[in-house]
Amino acid sequence: MSKRALHVKLEKLEAPSVLVKGLELGIGRIFEEEWEEPLGPTPFPSITTLRDWDMKLLKRYKPFYMPFCDVCCLCTFGKCDLTKGKRGACGLNMAAQQSRIVLLACCIGAATHLGHAKHLVEHLIEKYGRDHPIDVGGEHVYIEAPVTRLVTGVRPKTLGDLEDICEYLAGEIVHLLSCCHTGMEGDNLDFESKVLHAGMIDQVAMEIADIAQISALDFPKADPDAPLVELGAGVVDLEKPVILVIGHNVPPAAAIMDYLVANNLYGQVEVAGICCTAHDVTRYNPGAKIIGPISWQLRFVRSGMADVIVVDEQCIRTDILTEAQKVKAPLIATSEKACHGLRDRTHDDPDEIIEDLLTGREPGALILEPDKAAEVAVKVAVKIAPERKRFKIIPDVAGVIEEAKKCTQCKTCARVCPAELDVPAAMAKAKEGDVSALAALYDYCIGCARCESACPQGLKPHSYIVAASEKEMKSEKFKVRAGRGPIRDTEIRNVGSPIVLGEIPGVVALVGCANYANGGRELAEVAEEFARRRYIIVASGCAAMTIGMMKDEEGKTIYERYPGVFDAGGVVNVGSCVSNPHIAGAAIKIASIFAKRNLRANYEEIADYILNRVGAVGVAWGAMSQKAAAIASGFWRLGVPVIVGPHGFKYRRLLLGRQDREEDWYVYDARTGKKVYVGPCPEHLFYAAESKEELMVMIPKLCMRPNDTTKGRMIKLTHYIDLYKKIYGTLPPDLHLFVRRVADIPITMKEEVLEFLKEKGWKEMEIPDPTLLPRLIRKKE
Amino acid sequence: MSLTRSWMIAEIPGPTRANVITKPEIVAALIRRHKRPLLVVGSKITTDIGGESMADYVIRLAKAANIPVLASLPALKVFREKGFEPAAAMPLADIGARLVDPSWQGVDGKGPHDLVLILGFRYYEQWLLLSGVKHFSDTMLVSLDYRYQPHANWSFLNISLEEWKKNLKAIIEKFGG
Ligand code: SF4
Ligand code: SF4
C-alpha cells in the first residue's frame, strides 16, 4: 500500500441510488465490484461532509461549557486570560477554547484506538496474511462491519482491507488534529462538529481492531453463550506462578497463552489481566482470568501476587516500573507506545534477557515481538515465583496501626482525593487500633494513590486501605461472560420491531472506565434494575467487569442470572473497549436489517433514524479517558445520548437539550413534510448525573423517541414514572411533555396522570413519521 | 499556605478568584442588594453538623430571607424527606444550562436571577458549575459552602463545619430567622 496521501475516487457515481462499479481508495485499490447495495451519498467523509447533520444536532443540543482553566497556554503568545468574554492573542474566545480542548481529547482518543487497530492488524497480517478473511459470526452475521460500511461505503472482506481503511482514518485524524493549531478553527460549533467527526472516525477504528482480532484470533463470534470466565482478585491460584497482563492490545497476552499450551505448561501458570487486555485474553482463551478494572492495578501489584508484569498499551499506570520494582516483579513492556524507559531487547537472545531479569540486573525489558515477550514472561515467572514468595509491600494490620501513629491529621490526603474520601478520619481511627474505617473506604477508592504522593509524612493511605481489606480482596470471586463480539443479524430481526415501536423500553449500554464517584456497586445495581425491567443491557470494557462484581443471595452474578442474548432482559458483554462499535453496530443494523434502510455510506439518514427511533442510551459511569471522550462522541453523531457519572463533568462541556424551549423539539413528518412538535425526545445528547438515583430516572427518559407507538411510549413511561416516584415520591414534573395521546398513559396510573395533565393544560400531540432531514420527506404538503 | 487556596489543591482557576466572605454581614448585604436571588442546592446538604444537617440551615435561610430554592435532583429527595418543597428542581446539568441563558426567566418565570447562592455539591461539581456560569453570564455568584470555591465572586475560606454553622446562623438571624 502506498504511503502517498489517499484519495477517494468514485467511479461512475452519479446519484446515491446508482450502483457504483468500483470504489477506489488510494492507488489502484478498488473495493467491492459487486455489491448490490447502492452507494450512499457520503463515502469516506471528510471533516465537513457531515457538518450539516452536526449543526442540526448542535442547534438542539447546545454545548454548556465548564472551563477547567481560565487561561490558554497552548502557544507562546500566551498565557492568555480568557475570562468573561476576553479573547486570546490569537482571537480565540473561551467557548472555542473549551471545544478545542474537547477536540484535542477526542483526537487523542481516536488516535489511540487507531494506533491500536493498526498495530493489531499489522501483526495479524504478518501472522495470517492479508487475505485472511473477516468472519465475525459466520452465517449469523451478514453485516460484519456495520460502522465501517456506514461510514466508508466499503465492505471489508480481508485483513488487508482493514489495513487500507486505516489509512483513510489516519488522514482524517491528522486533519482534525491540525484544526487545534493556533489560528485555525475559530468557531466553537465548528470545533464541536469536528469533535463529532473524531468520534465517528474512532468508531471505525475500534470496529476494525475488534473484527480483526475476532476473525484472526478466533474469539467468540457473536456468541450469546460465550463461556463464563473468572473475575476478581481472589480467583488467582497463588500456588502457581502468576503473570499479570495490563493494557488493551492482546497479541502479547495471546502469545503467552499459546506458549503455555505449546510447552505443556497450560494450567500450571496463571495468566490474569487488568483492563481490556484481560477481556481480550479471555476471549482468546477462557482459561485466562480477569482481575478487574484499571483501579485494581496498584492493589494487585502491591499485594505481590504477580510474579511478572507484562504491559502492552493504554491504561497502564505510568509508574508501573517503580511499582513493579517495589515487589521485585520484572516488567516486560511490549509496545513501542509505552516503553517505560526500558532497554530494547527485541533482538536479543531470550536466555540472556531471562538471565538479566532473574538476577535483577535489569528491572525489565522492552520486547516488541509478542512471541519472544511471551517466552521470556513465562520462563521468568516459573523461575522467579519460588524466589519472590509473593513479596508484597502492603503492610499487615499491625504495621498499618503503627504507621498511622505518624499521621498529623493535616488533611492533605483528603484535599487531593478525587473520590473525596475522608482518609484523615480513617487514619485517626487506625491510630487508635481500629482499621475498620480504612476498610470501609476500599469499595470507594479508585486506587489512584494521589493521597500517598501528597502526604507530607510519607504515609501510604492507599496501601493501608488495601491492607485493612485484604480479606475482602482475596474473596473477590466472580463470573463474567467472555466478550461475545457482534450482535447477530437474527437477534436484530427479533428485537428490531419491539425496539423501534418502543415495546422493548430501551437498550442501555454500560461502557467505559472505572472512575466511579461512589465505587462500582452503583453501576452493578443499575444493570440489575434495568435487566429486571427487561431493557437490553449491553456492556463493554471496565464497566462490563464492574457489573459482574456483585452477587445475589445465592452467590450468583448478573451474568449467571441473565442470558447473554441481545433481547429484553439480556445482559450482553460485547467485550473490550474496541468492542463498543458492536453496540453502535446493533443500532445501525436495526435501521438496516429491520427497517431496510440502505446503510452503505449513508451516515446522515441512519443517524437520523437512530436519533428518532432507536431507544438506546450509553452510560459511561466512570468515564475518565480521552478514549472515552472519543467513544462518546461517536455515539452522539449517531444520535445516541450518553450519560456520564459525576467525574464526567470534568469533560468540561455537556450537550444539553432544553425541554422548556418548545421550538427546539419540532421534527418533520416524513409523510407530509409538516413540522410537528414531539416533546424533548431524547432530551440530552451528553449529560452528567450527580447520583445513581438521577441516572435511574434519566435512563428511561433518554430512551424515549418520537417514533414510539402509543403502546411503546406507555411502557417507557411506566418505567420513567415508576422510578421517579420511587425515588422522589411524586410524578415527574415534566411528564406532560412526554405524553402525546391518552393512550400513552400507563393504564394503572391513568387517573393520577390525567389529573396532572389537566393541571398542566396538556393537549394531545401528533405522532409523526419523524425525521430532521427535509430530503426524506416523501410528499410535501 | 495562601489563605485563598482551593480545597482540592490542584483545582487552580486562573487570574480571577473569589473574594473571601470574612463575616456573615457580607452575605446578608449581598442578598439585600439584589432583587432576584436564588439558592442552588446539591446532594451533599445531607452533611451532618452536630445532629442537624446542612439542609436544615438551607431551609431556614430560604424561609427567613424569602429566597426560592432550586434543588438538584438528589437535593430534591433530601428536601422532600424533610417536608420542604423547593421552588423548582432539576438536574445539575440543566441548572448550569439555564443559568448561562440570559433569556431564562428564572424558577418563577418572572425574570433572570441576579444573585445565585450555591452550596452542597461535590467540590469539583460546584467548582465546574461556578466556572461555567462565571464565564458565560453576569450573575453574581456566592458560594455558601465551607470550602473555598475560587470561581464564585464570593466564598468562605476552607472553614470547619462548626464555623460554617455559626456563619449561617448569623446570616439567618439577619433576616429575623
Ligand atoms: S493559542 Fe491563542 S489563546 Fe492560546 S495561548 Fe496562544 S494566543 Fe493565547
Ligand atoms: S496527608 Fe498524611 S499526615 Fe496528613 S492527614 Fe493524610 S495521612 Fe495523615
Ligand code: SF4
Ligand atoms: S488512592 Fe483512594 S484514597 Fe487515595 S486519593 Fe486515590 S481514591 Fe483517594
